[in-house]
Amino acid sequence: xxxxxxxxxxxxxxxxxxxxxxxxxxxxxxxxxxxxxxxxxxxxxxxxxxxxxxxxxxxxxxxxxxxxxxxxxxxxxxxxxxxxxxxxxxxxxxxxxxxxxxxxxxxxxxxxxxxxxxxxxxxxxxxxxxxxxxxxxxxxxxxxxxxxxxxxxxxxxxxxxxxxxxxxxxxxxxxxxxxxxxxxxxxxxxxxxxxxxxx
Numbered sequence: 001x002x003x004x005x006x007x008x009x010x011x012x013x014x015x016x017x018x019x020x021x022x023x024x025x026x027x028x029x030x031x032x033x034x035x036x037x038x039x040x041x042x043x044x045x046x047x048x049x050x051x052x053x054x055x056x057x058x059x060x061x062x063x064x065x066x067x068x069x070x071x072x073x074x075x076x077x078x079x080x081x082x083x084x085x086x087x088x089x090x091x092x093x094x095x096x097x098x099x100x101x102x103x104x105x106x107x108x109x110x111x112x113x114x115x116x117x118x119x120x121x122x123x124x125x126x127x128x129x130x131x132x133x134x135x136x137x138x139x140x141x142x143x144x145x146x147x148x149x150x151x152x153x154x155x156x157x158x159x160x161x162x163x164x165x166x167x168x169x170x171x172x173x174x175x176x177x178x179x180x181x182x183x184x185x186x187x188x189x190x191x192x193x194x195x196x197x198x199x
Contacts, residue, residue: 026051028112032184034191035158038175039067046172050179052187054158060117060148062197063156067121067146070109076193077186090126094136098179103166104128105139118149140164146190160187164198170185 026040026067036167042048056063066076070091073083082094095103106129112120122145132138144162151157162183166175 003164004062004172021106023198028180030180030184032188034183035184035187037180039179043163045141045165048179049066049164050160050162050164050183051159052160052183054187054191054195055151056156056158056162056191057154058156059198060150060156060193062194062199063148063190064119065197067119067148068111070121076187079182079186086130090128090130091123092130093138094133097166097182100166100170101168102133102136103139103168104130104132105142116150118147120145120147122146137168139165140167142144158187168180 001149006145026038029039030037034056037050037052039048039050045195046149066072070083071085073093074080079095079097081094081096082092084092086092091107091109093105095105097103106124106126107123108121110122112122114120118138122143124143125139125141138186142162142164143172144164147159147161149157159193160183162179164175164179
């Protein structure tokens, strides 16, 4: 009976330990008002999955509008200098960061609605990438999403996710340093855009 209990305990530990290890590498790397930015779940190429959690005192419908208005994301974000919806629905974006060449990527967007009125807008690289503009470098990974759900006391709960690899020869530590600050700025910019649309 004792050996059976030991074997059962060992099996439980084998199942639980990987889950604990997977969660333990996620850490808070930055904060902006009403938001917490975390990094973890690094892939085999060294790219972190950045997850940000926000609770904004902003109307959910206004937030949904700015999430969905992909064509104006270059107006909302300083780091996005072009966001063009192509005739077939793909989205051509150009990303800009100080000290490196502009990155270009063609994305496919998908929208998902929830019964509580929430919305998730996600994107990934399109199978067909547009020809690169002069001086631009192809981003090799851009998977992310914006999600909004209703919160308490009229607040809106936001989750922003991003796994990004800019391509070229940018060292990973430079990418990670940019993400700490850049994502915070992007969250603040998106919030400001939503506030302008709020009643």
